[in-house]
Amino acid sequence: MKAQLLAAALLWPATVLAAPDPADWEAVLDEAEGQTVYWYAWGGSTATNDFLAWLGDRVEAEYGVTLEHVKLTDTADAVTRVLSEREAGRDTDGAVDLIWINGENFVAMKQAELLFGPFATALPNYDLVVDEQIVTTDFAEPTEGFESPWAIAQFVFMYDADDAEPQADMQALLDWAEANPGRFTYPQPPDFLGTTFLKQVLTSLADDPSVLQEPMAEGQFEEVTAPLWDYLDALTPNLWRQGRAYPASGPGQFQLLSDDEIDIAPSLSPSEASTAIANFQLPDTIRTFAPEGGTIGNASFLAIPYNSGSIAGAMVVTNEILDPEVQLRAQDPDVLGYGTVLDMEALSDEEAQAFEDLDQGIATLSPAELGTALPEPHASWADAIEAEWVRRYGVTP
Amino acid sequence: MSPVLRLLPAITILAMLGPVAAGLWGTILPAFGHLPAVGLDGPSRVALDGLLDWPGLAAAVRLPVTTGLAATSISLVIVTLIVAGWSGTRVFAWFLRLLSPLLSVPHAAAAFGLAFLVAPSGLVARAASPWLTGWERPPDILVVGDPWGLTMVAGLVAKEVPFLLLMTLAALGQSAERQSLRVAGALGYGRVTGWLKAVFPRVYAQIRLPVYVVLAYSMSVVDVALILGPSTPPTLSVQIVAWMSDPDLAMRAVAAAGALLQLALVVAALGLWRLGEAAVARWGTAWAGGGGRRHLDEPVRLVGLGAASVSALSIMAGLAVLALWSVAAIWQFPDLLPDGLSARSWSRQAGALAATTGETVLIALAAAGIALALSVGCLEAEHRRGRPISTAALWLLYLPLLVPQTAFLPGLQTLLLTLGADIGRGPVIVAHLVFVLPYVFLSLGDPWRAWDPRQATVAALLGASPLRVLVAVRLPMLLRPLLTAFAVGLAVSVGQYLPSLLIGGGRVATLTTEAVALASGGDRRTIGVFAIAQTLAALLPFAAAIGLPALLWRNRRGLHG
Numbered sequence: 039m040k041a042q043l044l045a046a047a048l049l050w051p052a053t054v055l056a057a058p059d060p061a062d063w064e065a066v067l068d069e070a071e072g073q074t075v076y077w078y079a080w081g082g083s084t085a086t087n088d089f090l091a092w093l094g095d096r097v098e099a100e101y102g103v104t105l106e107h108v109k110l111t112d113t114a115d116a117v118t119r120v121l122s123e124r125e126a127g128r129d130t131d132g133a134v135d136l137i138w139i140n141g142e143n144f145v146a147m148k149q150a151e152l153l154f155g156p157f158a159t160a161l162p163n164y165d166l167v168v169d170e171q172i173v174t175t176d177f178a179e180p181t182e183g184f185e186s187p188w189a190i191a192q193f194v195f196m197y198d199a200d201d202a203e204p205q206a207d208m209q210a211l212l213d214w215a216e217a218n219p220g221r222f223t224y225p226q227p228p229d230f231l232g233t234t235f236l237k238q239v240l241t242s243l244a245d246d247p248s249v250l251q252e253p254m255a256e257g258q259f260e261e262v263t264a265p266l267w268d269y270l271d272a273l274t275p276n277l278w279r280q281g282r283a284y285p286a287s288g289p290g291q292f293q294l295l296s297d298d299e300i301d302i303a304p305s306l307s308p309s310e311a312s313t314a315i316a317n318f319q320l321p322d323t324i325r326t327f328a329p330e331g332g333t334i335g336n337a338s339f340l341a342i343p344y345n346s347g348s349i350a351g352a353m354v355v356t357n358e359i360l361d362p363e364v365q366l367r368a369q370d371p372d373v374l375g376y377g378t379v380l381d382m383e384a385l386s387d388e389e390a391q392a393f394e395d396l397d398q399g400i401a402t403l404s405p406a407e408l409g410t411a412l413p414e415p416h417a418s419w420a421d422a423i424e425a426e427w428v429r430r431y432g433v434t435p
Numbered sequence: 436m437s438p439v440l441r442l443l444p445a446i447t448i449l450a451m452l453g454p455v456a457a458g459l460w461g462t463i464l465p466a467f468g469h470l471p472a473v474g475l476d477g478p479s480r481v482a483l484d485g486l487l488d489w490p491g492l493a494a495a496v497r498l499p500v501t502t503g504l505a506a507t508s509i510s511l512v513i514v515t516l517i518v519a520g521w522s523g524t525r526v527f528a529w530f531l532r533l534l535s536p537l538l539s540v541p542h543a544a545a546a547f548g549l550a551f552l553v554a555p556s557g558l559v560a561r562a563a564s565p566w567l568t569g570w571e572r573p574p575d576i577l578v579v580g581d582p583w584g585l586t587m588v589a590g591l592v593a594k595e596v597p598f599l600l601l602m603t604l605a606a607l608g609q610s611a612e613r614q615s616l617r618v619a620g621a622l623g624y625g626r627v628t629g630w631l632k633a634v635f636p637r638v639y640a641q642i643r644l645p646v647y648v649v650l651a652y653s654m655s656v657v658d659v660a661l662i663l664g665p666s667t668p669p670t671l672s673v674q675i676v677a678w679m680s681d682p683d684l685a686m687r688a689v690a691a692a693g694a695l696l697q698l699a700l701v702v703a704a705l706g707l708w709r710l711g712e713a714a715v716a717r718w719g720t721a722w723a724g725g726g727g728r729r730h731l732d733e734p735v736r737l738v739g740l741g742a743a744s745v746s747a748l749s750i751m752a753g754l755a756v757l758a759l760w761s762v763a764a765i766w767q768f769p770d771l772l773p774d775g776l777s778a779r780s781w782s783r784q785a786g787a788l789a790a791t792t793g794e795t796v797l798i799a800l801a802a803a804g805i806a807l808a809l810s811v812g813c814l815e816a817e818h819r820r821g822r823p824i825s826t827a828a829l830w831l832l833y834l835p836l837l838v839p840q841t842a843f844l845p846g847l848q849t850l851l852l853t854l855g856a857d858i859g860r861g862p863v864i865v866a867h868l869v870f871v872l873p874y875v876f877l878s879l880g881d882p883w884r885a886w887d888p889r890q891a892t893v894a895a896l897l898g899a900s901p902l903r904v905l906v907a908v909r910l911p912m913l914l915r916p917l918l919t920a921f922a923v924g925l926a927v928s929v930g931q932y933l934p935s936l937l938i939g940g941g942r943v944a945t946l947t948t949e950a951v952a953l954a955s956g957g958d959r960r961t962i963g964v965f966a967i968a969q970t971l972a973a974l975l976p977f978a979a980a981i982g983l984p985a986l987l988w989r990n991r992r993g994l995h996g
Contacts, residue, residue, distance in 0.1 A: 076942065081949075082956035084783070091786055108942055109952055117682040119940055122852040125473065125684065133859075133942055146682050220575035226666060283580045283666055286955035293957040297556035297768045298572045318765055318779075319958060433491040433668045 058350040060160035066350045071102040073351030078116035079138035081109020082287050085313050089374045092367070097358050103351045108134075113230075117143045120152050120343040131347030136355060139185060139341045140230055141177030145417040147341065148184050154342040154349055156183025161353065163360035168381040171413065172337050178251050178416040185339035188359045189368060189376035191307035192411050193238050193333040194326045194403065196291075202301040204327030208242045211302070211329065212273055219276040221301040225291065226284035226432070228424045235304045236423050237415050238334050240266040250415035259422050266423070267430065274431055281431060292319045306336065308408055309375030312399025316372040326401050328408050335411025337379065362389040371399030440819070443812035448831060450809065451872045454865060455835050458843025459698075461850030465691035470849075473684040485689035486696065491668025494582075496696070498670045500704055502584040503654030506591035507708070511646060513592070513746060514599040516739025518638075519630035520732075522607065523616075530743065531604070537750050538597040539922070539973045541930035543950050544966040546590045546662040548753015550579045551760065551959065553586060556768050558756045564769035573768050580665050587663040591653045593746045599645060600743075605881065606641035610634055625732035627739075632723040636716075643712075644829070648836040650708055651701050655839030658932040658951050671697050672841040679845050679937065690845050698842040705837075754970060761963030780960040787949070788968055795929055795945040795972055798860065802867040803924030806875040810920065813876065814883045815905055823884070832876060835869045840933045848937045863943050866934035867927075875924040882916035912994065915984040922976035929973040946972055 058066045081087055087107065094105035110116060116137045123132045139147070147153050158164060158181070167173060173187040174180065181187075195211070197204065201221070205211040215222045225232035241247045243265035249258065274281035278300050285291045291303040292314050305311060305326065314320040340359070342352045358364060362385055365378040382390045398404075414420075464470065469477030486492065521527040552558050556573035564570040579586050612634050619629030639646075660670045668674065671693060678690035759773065760766070761780050766773035781788075817824060844866070851862060886909060894904045910917065935945045950965035988994040 081952050084956070084958050084961050087787065088783060109944060109949065112677075112680050114682040115680045118680055118684065121682070121684050122849075126852050126854070133940060143682055279575060279577045282577050282582060285957065286666070287957070290955055290957035293556075293959060299556060299575070318960075321765075321767065429490045431667070433494060 057154065058353065060157050060162075060353055063162050066353055067101060069350035070348075070354040073348040074104040074106060075135045075348050075351040075355055076106050076108050076133060077136040077138070077352075077355070078108045078110055078113070078119070078134050080113055081107070083289050084319075085317060085374055089368065092373075093355070093359065093364065096364070097355055101351075101354050101358075103354050105355060113138065113140055113143055117147055117152075120147070120345065121150070123345055124152065129345050132343055132345035134343045135346040135348045136352040137341050137343065139339050141179070141336070141414055142417050142420055144176050144181075144185055144339060144341060145179045147343075148179065148182075152344055153184045154344045154346060155185075157342065157353060158183040158186035158356070161186060161357040161360065163357050166360060166362065166380045166384045168379060172335050172411060173379055175413070176337065176339060177414050177420065181339070185341040186356045186360070187337045187339050187379045188356075189338040189374075190335070190379055191338065191377060192328070192335045192408055193234055194305050194308050194328045194408070195302055196295065196305045196311045196320075196324050196326055196401070197302045198295060198298070198321070198323050199325045200323045201298075204325075205302075205329060207329045207331060208239055208269070212269060214302070215273055215276040218301065220278050220280070222273075222276070222303065223278035223285060223291065223294065223300050224304050225287050227427045229287050231288040231304060231306050232284070233420055233424055234306065234334055234336065236266065236270075236427060237420065238304070239269050240419075240423065241334060241412050241415065242329070242331055243269060247412070250419050251413060253416050254418040254422055259426075263423065263426070267426075270427075270431065289314075289319070295320055295324060307376060309369075309371045309377070309399055309402040311401035312371035313373070313375035315401060316399065322400065324401055326403050328403060330409065332410030332412045333408075334414060336414060338376070362392075366392055366396065369393065369396060371397070371402060375399065375402070440812060440816050443809065443816055447809040447813050447872065447876075450805075450865075450868055451835050452831065454847055454869050455838050455843050457850055458845075458847035459838070461846030461848075461853075462691045462694045462843060463846075465688040465846070465849065466695045468688060470685070470688050470691075473687070475685065475688055481685075482688035482692040485686070486692040489674070489689075491674065494665075494668050495671040495674055496700065498584050498665070499654040499672065499697070499700055502588050502591070502664075502670075503650055503701075503704055504707070506588045506595060506653040507646065507650040509588070509592045510595040510599050510649060513596050513739065513742045514603055515631070515635060516627070516735060517600070517743040518603055518607070519627045519635070520736035520739045522612065522630075526740070530740075530747075531600075534597045534600060534743075534747050536974060536977065537594075537747060538601060539926035539977055540594070540750055540754065541926075541947060541969050541973050542590075542594050542656065543658045543662065543930070543932060543947055544757065544970045545594050545750050545753060546659045547950070547954075547962055547966045548757050549586070549590045549593065549749055550662055551756045551963075552749065552753050553589075554579045558752070558771075561769050561771050570769060579663055582665045582667070584660075584664055584670070587660060587665075589749070590659050590663045591656070593749050594659075595649045595653070596743060596746045599642065599649060602642045602645040603638055606638045607634075609641065610637040612638075623728045625729035627732045627735050628728060628730050632719075636719070639712075644833045647705055647708070648833060650704060651837045651839055654701050654704060655697055655841050657841065658947070661951060662954050671700070672839070675841045675845060676933070676937070679848070687845070687849055691849070694839075694842045694845050697839050701837075701839050701842070754967070757963045757966045757970075759963070760959040761967055763960060763963075780964050784961060784964045788964065791944050791946050791949050791965075792968060792972065794860075794943060795947070795969075798864055798867060798935070798943070798945065799925045799928035799972070801864045802871045802928045803875065803921050805864075805868055806872045806924045807879075807917065807921050809872065810876040810879050811883075811910075811917075814879065818883075818888075819901065824880070832873050836873055844933050844937045848940070851938070859939065860943055863935055863939045866938040867931055870931060870934070871924045871927045874927050875920045878923045879916055879920040882913060886913060914987065914994070915980070918980035918983055919977075922980040925976040926973040929969060 058069050060066060090107045097103040097105055116134050119134050120132060167187060172190060205214055224235040227233045227236060240263060244262060249262060285294060288306060294300045295303060308326055311320060311324045311326050315322050315324060340356050342349055346352055362380060365380050368374045368376045369378045466482050467477050468475055468479030468481040475481060555576050555578055560573060615633040616629055619633045655672045657672050657676055660673050664670050675690050675693040678686045762776045763773035764775040764777040890908055891904045894908050930947060932947050932951055935943055935948050946965055946969040950969055953962050953965060
């Protein structure tokens, strides 16, 4: 009897530690209460940091989940962390519970089986999410429920209406930069936005952009990417600081626009400029334009590492961020200005009306002005482009 | 002597050098391609080839050498000239009062301040625009982040001048400065010429180690290089940290190879400096023997004062402009002042600020507290043994400051991870201790040894045990230097960037890591808030160290000294 009890006691924790099942949401909520979720997310944007703090208060009050935002300078730090924990054999209670992840890192982590899941499609609020390619693939990799979308963005350009005007396409932008040297720049790749700018140029100039959707094949790189390097060779001498220095990140460009050092800069979201204006980070003369032929669209995702010690808590946060109220706040340009991932058809009339009524802010483009969202190139292309960029422009003598 | 006390010096050396040795060990194996955790079974050239394949290598190797040597020699020249020209004068006393608090201003805050001053959109350009320059927009000039690292050198000089100056002052006491100057004066030597010929050689022999520390630090600094240094390519240290955070774990081996290269660069530069010392000594002997009485004494005095003032003012003006940005509403170029003031940035950051300040203070109190206890123990052991610290021991004390941070911290992180040790606050405190201990020990050493041992004799005669003498007589009498040493320890800990970042694994957010993380976002208001908070966290303990003894000993006039 004693031995049996002992065995039971030894076995018991194993059953408790088994991954929670999102289908049994009540159990997830029970388990989540009292958990602390370490959310590894890029910390360079004041607006995002404030939003995460607000969300933290909300899940604390409603579900007893404590949210700690670990501010990263580079999302790769979170991936490194999980990878090194697995190498060290630390398969439970890892440091990272939730990652705001980008496509490159998602592909790397999914292929290395470092992610918990599939869970995303089983979250209660997932029924409200739009069913479009932009949320079901990430860098041409099917998400398959291993990450949950929380915002949609589409590449645009910000411009200062006092000094510049919208450019029709990428060639027009190059001509404008040649006529106005030093007034355009983009964040230094491998910054996410900087790399997206390179992808935007490549996708709009490539002879056949569809090859970018497949993994890069041997010997393809040179021919396919040639138009990109021709473009950049012409553009770089006319960049801000003649391309000898670059802003470190997207928000790093705000100060340059505010100080009137530059007039045009790329942006990851059609409403980012409106949000920054509301926060005094940009002057109210900034507007947004999208070149013809469409721009790269991109969704932001959340993923849970396989060894998180607070999987239930992380799922609660992931689900809560899909709540219409939270999504509405995220889309408010005064707060964050991130496009919602919710399907307006799936919402109640009242909720849909609230989104309809939202003041989009002066610099935000309407979906019609925004044009088509082009798919992201496959991650293998992004890696190769970044490396080549560093070789060509990242080490100016 | 109790066994614990007997063991304390060994424990202290272990606390200081253990992490350095472990970190170097954790660097060497991966550097030679041996990192089983990612499937690298060395020895092989994998890591070395990865390093050699990096297109930025040439510039990244050149930069630390040129900027390090430049920052060190410029700082040394400025300090030498101001002391040679002005020591003992009223101007000098006034200058010292101005400069001493600057010692504790964290490097990151000073660097941000400088960037906000000298950037093309910074305060200097605003002050001269548009009436003088005609600039309605900031000019397209590469100042912050210039490819030669000049701005970075300026930032380092501004921070190292106060450090070397205080080290020089400590050395002056043992250099018979007054007497030498009087003799030289009587022989007709000008003040500066006389000082350089008669006093400098003796002073330099004593500040040699601090100068080496400045050189090693300037070559491997990460936060200042991130804020002020070039980015196409960055310095080797910055790139090592970037490799450490690459999602491809095999890049850690490349980072390790880079760390070894960094170590080799610092050793080579120290060797080069040593050769330079010999050359200067040779030339200086001939110069002194030449018997020239005056060499541009007056102009050199003024240049020294001017250069030292510019370096001090740049930090103070930088802090002022940081403070201004933290409360600025709209502030456009070329307006010299913001349109209005607003507490918005502070109230927005209040939550994050409170949490980060708490973490910073906790780590600093722990590290400085342990360092103070160990230092007191070592000094007491030294006192009871009756043997002063040897030169070898002094080198040991400086060793953790001479090994570049980027050479051993990445290895320490990898080692901790492969051991499966939990990364977090505890290991961060241990890593901080490596840098806090030497400064606390050096700060406390001189006043401790200067204490009159006859007090102990009297107390012992009255029947007090050695422990009671320590607790009831010596420590209370040395309250002021103890508090100062503690404040030094706190300031050093508050300013640490790399140990918190690498050993904390991104999970330990201090004011310094937050401020530097904000650099990429470029939001001047938020940077201002964190940089000012960081500065206050380092400065306030000094104010307390000055104020507390006066308050506690208000009825003990003899202890007010």
